[in-house]
Amino acid sequence: AESVLISQQSHEELCKVLALNKAAAANEQKLVVVSVSPQSRASLAARCKLGVLETAKKLTTFLKSLGVHYVFDTTFSRNFSLLESQREFVRRFHKQAEDKKALPMLASACPGWICYAEKTHGSFIIPYISTTKSPQQVMGSLVKGYFAEQQHLPPDRIYHVTVMPCYDKKLEASRPDFFNQEFQTRDVDCVITTGEVLKLLEQEGVSLPDVDPGPLDTMLGGAAAEELSTHRGGGSGGYLEHIYRHAAQELFGIHVDSIQYKPLKNKDFQEVTLERDGVVLLQFALAYGFRNIQNLVQKLKRGKCPYHYVEVMACPSGCLNGGGQIKLEGESSKEELQQVERLYESPRAEIPEENQAVGELYKHWLGGWGSEKALEVLHTEYHAVERANTALNIKW
Numbered sequence: 001a002e003s004v005l006i007s008q009q010s011h012e013e014l015c016k017v018l019a020l021n022k023a024a025a026a027n028e029q030k031l032v033v034v035s036v037s038p039q040s041r042a043s044l045a046a047r048c049k050l051g052v053l054e055t056a057k058k059l060t061t062f063l064k065s066l067g068v069h070y071v072f073d074t075t076f077s078r079n080f081s082l083l084e085s086q087r088e089f090v091r092r093f094h095k096q097a098e099d100k101k102a103l104p105m106l107a108s109a110c111p112g113w114i115c116y117a118e119k120t121h122g123s124f125i126i127p128y129i130s131t132t133k134s135p136q137q138v139m140g141s142l143v144k145g146y147f148a149e150q151q152h153l154p155p156d157r158i159y160h161v162t163v164m165p166c167y168d169k170k171l172e173a174s175r176p177d178f179f180n181q182e183f184q185t186r187d188v189d190c191v192i193t194t195g196e197v198l199k200l201l202e203q204e205g206v207s208l209p210d211v212d213p214g215p216l217d218t219m220l221g222g223a224a225a226e227e228l229s230t231h232r233g234g235g236s237g238g239y240l241e242h243i244y245r246h247a248a249q250e251l252f253g254i255h256v257d258s259i260q261y262k263p264l265k266n267k268d269f270q271e272v273t274l275e276r277d278g279v280v281l282l283q284f285a286l287a288y289g290f291r292n293i294q295n296l297v298q299k300l301k302r303g304k305c306p307y308h309y310v311e312v313m314a315c316p317s318g319c320l321n322g323g324g325q326i327k328l329e330g331e332s333s334k335e336e337l338q339q340v341e342r343l344y345e346s347p348r349a350e351i352p353e354e355n356q357a358v359g360e361l362y363k364h365w366l367g368g369w370g371s372e373k374a375l376e377v378l379h380t381e382y383h384a385v386e387r388a389n390t391a392l393n394i395k396w
C-alpha cells in the first residue's frame with residue numbers, strides 16, 4: 001500500500017489531477033494549492049541563474065498557468081515547527097528528572113531519519129523524538145484546516161501539493177497519522193521533488209527565466225507578499241539554533257548573540273555548548289548523514305550521549321543536499337552546494353516569535369499557545385515497526 005501511495009505522488013499525477021479538474025463541473029472542481037519549500041526554491045534559482053525572489057514569482061506564474069490556484073511558501077509553516085520545538089524542549093528539560101527519556105530531544109523534521117529510527121530501533125528511540133510536526137506536515141494542517149475554513153470548503157475539496165528537496169517527504173505525507181479519516185483525505189495529497197518541477201518545466205517547454213513574475217500569495221489574505229524570508233541556522237531549518245537561543249534565555253536568562261559550532265569527527269557532526277562559570281548548562285549537536293546517526297544511536301544505547309538536543313538529518317550536509325534537488329551542470333558538487341546555500345540564506349532572516357500572521361493564527365484559530373487544538377494540529381506520534389530496515393531513498 002505504501003508503494004502505491006508513493007507512486008501516486010509525482011508530477012505526472014499532478015498533471016492528471018489538473019487535467020481532470022479543468023474538465024470537471026464547477027461544483028466538483030478542487031482548489032489546487034502548491035506549497036514550495038525554501039530549499040527547493042534555492043535549488044531552482046541556482047539552476048536557472050535567478051535570485052530566489054524572482055524564482056518564487058516566476059514559479060508562481062508558471063504553476064498558475066497550469067491550473068494551480070494558490071502557491072504558498074513552507075517558510076511560513078516552519079515558524080510553527082520552530083516555535084513548537086522550542087517549547088517542547090523547555091517542557092522536556094523540566095521533566096528530565098522524572099522521565100529518563102525526556103532528553104536528549106531528537107529532531108523530527110527529517111522523514112529519512114524517522115523511518116530509519118522506527119524501522120531499525122523502534123520502541124527504544126521513539127520516546128526521544130520530538131513530537132512536533134515537520135514544516136511540510138504543519139503546512140498540510142494549515143491548508144486543509146485553516147485555509148479550507150477560510151475558503152468555505154471541506155478539506156477533501158482541496159488538492160494540496162508540496163515541492164520538496166527529497167523523496168522521503170513522499171513517505172512522510174503518506175503516513176496514516178496525516179490522513180483525515182472523517183473526510184478521507186491526506187493533509188498533503190502529492191509531494192513532488194525539485195527535480196520533478198524541472199521535469200514539469202521541460203515537459204511544458206517552459207524556460208523559467210522567460211516567465212513573467214507574478215505576485216506571491218499569502219495564506220492570511222491582505223496584500224500580496226513582496227518579499228521572502230528565511231530562518232537562520234542552516235539549510236535544514238535552523239532547529240538547533242532556534243531551540244538553543246530560546247532555551248538559553250528561557251531556562252538560564254542568557255541572551256545568545258552568536259553561536260560557535262565545534263566540529264567533531266567531521267563537518268556533519270558538530271557541537272554547541274552553553275557554559276556558565278565552567279559548568280555546562282546546555283550541550284547540543286547536529287548529526288547529519290547515516291554514519292553520524294549510527295554513532296549517535298550507539299552513544300544513546302550505551303547511555304553515553306551527553307546532549308540535550310540533537311538536530312538529526314539523514315542527508316550529509318542536510319536538506320539543501322537532498323536527493324530530490326537539481327544537480328547543476330558542469331560544476332563540482334561542493335561549489336554547487338555553496339551556491340544553493342548562498343541563495344537559500346539570501347532573504348531576510350525572520351524570528352518566528354515576531355511573525356504577526358503566525359501570532360494571529362495561534363490566537364484566533366488555535367486558541368492560544370499550548371492549547372489542546374495546537375497540540376492536536378501541530379504534533380504527531382511515531383510507531384515502532386518490528387521488521388527489517390527497508391530501502392530508503394536517501395543518500396546514506
Ligand code: SF4
Pocket residue numbers: 109110111112113165166167168169236313314315318319320321322323394
Ligand atoms: Fe529529506 Fe535529506 Fe532533508 Fe532528511 S535531510 S528531510 S532526507 S532532504
